[in-house]
Amino acid sequence: MYKLLARPLLFRLTSDYAHEIAIRTAKSFSNSPWILNTIGTLYSYSDPSLKQKIWGLEFKNPIGLAAGFDKNASITPIMEKVGFGFIEIGSVTALPSTGNPKPRSFRLPKDQSLVNRMGLNNDGAQTISRRTRKLTPGVPLGINIAKTHNPGILGDDAILDYKTSFDLVKDFADYITINISCPNTSEGKTFEDPEILNKLLETLEVNKDSSLPPVLVKLSVDLDDQQLEELLAVSESHNVSGYVATNTSSRRENLTTPQRKLDAIGRGGLSGKAIAKKSTGIIEKISELTKREKTIIGVGGISSAQDAIDKIRAGADLLQIYTALVYEGPGVVKRINRELTEYMKLKGLSHVYQIRSTMSQS
Numbered sequence: 001m002y003k004l005l006a007r008p009l010l011f012r013l014t015s016d017y018a019h020e021i022a023i024r025t026a027k028s029f030s031n032s033p034w035i036l037n038t039i040g041t042l043y044s045y046s047d048p049s050l051k052q053k054i055w056g057l058e059f060k061n062p063i064g065l066a067a068g069f070d071k072n073a074s075i076t077p078i079m080e081k082v083g084f085g086f087i088e089i090g091s092v093t094a095l096p097s098t099g100n101p102k103p104r105s106f107r108l109p110k111d112q113s114l115v116n117r118m119g120l121n122n123d124g125a126q127t128i129s130r131r132t133r134k135l136t137p138g139v140p141l142g143i144n145i146a147k148t149h150n151p152g153i154l155g156d157d158a159i160l161d162y163k164t165s166f167d168l169v170k171d172f173a174d175y176i177t178i179n180i181s182c183p184n185t186s187e188g189k190t191f192e193d194p195e196i197l198n199k200l201l202e203t204l205e206v207n208k209d210s211s212l213p214p215v216l217v218k219l220s221v222d223l224d225d226q227q228l229e230e231l232l233a234v235s236e237s238h239n240v241s242g243y244v245a246t247n248t249s250s251r252r253e254n255l256t257t258p259q260r261k262l263d264a265i266g267r268g269g270l271s272g273k274a275i276a277k278k279s280t281g282i283i284e285k286i287s288e289l290t291k292r293e294k295t296i297i298g299v300g301g302i303s304s305a306q307d308a309i310d311k312i313r314a315g316a317d318l319l320q321i322y323t324a325l326v327y328e329g330p331g332v333v334k335r336i337n338r339e340l341t342e343y344m345k346l347k348g349l350s351h352v353y354q355i356r357s358t359m360s361q362s
């Protein structure tokens with residue numbers, strides 16, 4: 001239905017405008033209990049084999065909404081009805097920001113991928129935390145925080161900026177993701193420096209304050225082995241609860257889109273199919289380095305049950321999608337969950353975490 005009707009119409013518009021329309025429509029739907037119920041009936045899917053309890057939270061299925069789609073917690077009710085097992089809102093920053101000038105998002109249909117340089121546009125931590133407190137989601141709600149997109153906020157002020165958002169959401173978030181890997185703000189990337197990350201996690205008292213919800217670190221897909229090892233060593237020394245792997249890529253690899261088109265688009269984070277393998281590789285490495293003891297949310301190019309299985313086998317406990325929503329539509333959540341269930345039945349597995357041990361069977 002989406003591919004037949006909505007996608008051809010939306011793809012005639014610029015990616016920025018199509019996204020705006022989608023968000024506006026979703027917002028108006030979120031205010032109508034009747035529409036919400038209808039969408040729930042159409043898209044919901046449940047099976048006991050998909051359920052997991054992680055950090056004491058019930059996840060009805062492993063497919064979550066990745067950060068960036070519901071940046072302002074303005075469409076959370078409808079996203080829940082679309083069938084997501086959990087929702088990550090944000091990135092939220094201490095100060096509101098309109099982000100980068102448009103155009104700032106681009107489709108690469110030949111590669112089922114996107115390039116975006118949104119620039120952390122969001123309503124700011126005060127407004128979003130007030131809005132989020134009023135929500136009563138039936139699924140776990142993660143909040144992703146990042147540094148305000150303003151190159152003038154540097155050093156200790158940058159750390160304080162994160163802390164402002166962190167303090168505003170820590171009382172009600174089911175988990176907090178610290179986004180240190182936004183490719184669209186050069187100053188945000190500095191938190192991928194192990195020393196600066198160490199100071200940040202120290203300031204947030206991640207290891208000391210036992211009242212905090214689980215704190216996760218979101219990593220870039222472009223990290224080499226040494227960078228990844230260093231960042232994990234720091235994160236582990238603060239006993240973080242897990243990792244979100246991965247964010248988008250600044251590189252232009254695994255693409256069939258002509259170079260001319262890529263040059264015309266310019267800089268931005270690449271997401272979707274093109275980063276799927278690399279992100280799975282990072283998950284595998286994190287799983288190995290943390291001896292499979294930490295929760296990993298796998299994200300990057302998932303649009304089918306096979307993509308989900310690849311990431312679970314690599315070590316992911318939970319999964320997230322963004323780009324697949326653009327190419328496949330909201331039905332993709334139900335489809336992946338249904339196909340995962342079918343796969344488990346076929347393999348004689350009774351639970352989604354058992355997929356990890358199907359490594360050699362394929």
Ligand SMILES: Cc1cc2nc3c(=O)[nH]c(=O)nc-3n(C[C@H](O)[C@H](O)[C@H](O)COP(=O)(O)O)c2cc1C
Nearest residue numbers: 066067068091116246247271272300301321322323
């Ligand atoms: C338009 C767009 C905006 C995004 N904004 C954010 C963001 O604000 N914070 C964040 O941590 N990740 C953001 N992401 C990254 C996604 O959460 C995800 O990590 C990445 O897109 C890979 O998943 P996918 O291939 O399923 O899209 C954004 C991605 C896209 C496409």
